[in-house]
Amino acid sequence: DADVTQTPRNRITKTGKRIMLECSQTKGHDRMYWYRQDPGLGLRLIYYSFDVKDINKGEISDGYSVSRQAQAKFSLSLESAIPNQTALYFCATSWGRDSEAFFGQGTRLTVV
């Protein structure tokens, strides 16, 4: 089945380290997103991309950067991880405007 795959699934890293979370999809979708989930705060948008050369900031982009290496790949980087970036991170994809978003399995990141 076509899917959205995130790696790693779990990661513990130290404060100040650079870390990359990767997302790949076999759905053939054009749009890809990174969301962060914290208890009681829902899913907040970090960055999104509508095409390979298109990158847009979401509501909480500070401290993060992204790269859309190909239509099927969208990676999220934390340049210098800090403890309040400890969260569950989801990648999602969709096709076209105003359509269902399909989520990856999530990456649980802990910054110590």
Place this chain on the structure above:
Amino acid sequence: GENVEQHPSTLSVQEGDSAVIKCTYSDSASNYFPWYKQELGKRPQLIIDIRSNVGEKKDQRIAVTLNKTAKHFSLHITETQPEDSAVYFCAASIKRNTGRRALTFGSGTRLQVQP
């Protein structure tokens, strides 16, 4: 602002009762309103969605209503069952500062169905 407000944050019902979750949104031009269910340890998955040209949509025990004038929409679950216990998120396609639309999610409702 680019907001979707969701209430309540927690909801406990007896099996067989109905559950209602409500959301409001800020962007009057929003046209797409999905609802997602997230079971413990799993990814969010779409359960139902509605577009702005429709006031109500139903799928078995689940229904969604939309009031575009008031900018609010609601999820209704009838005859609740223990397997309905999960976190539910509403979302709206909101226009952002970039001029592009992306799904903005509410803060979630934890529904517990007591057997």
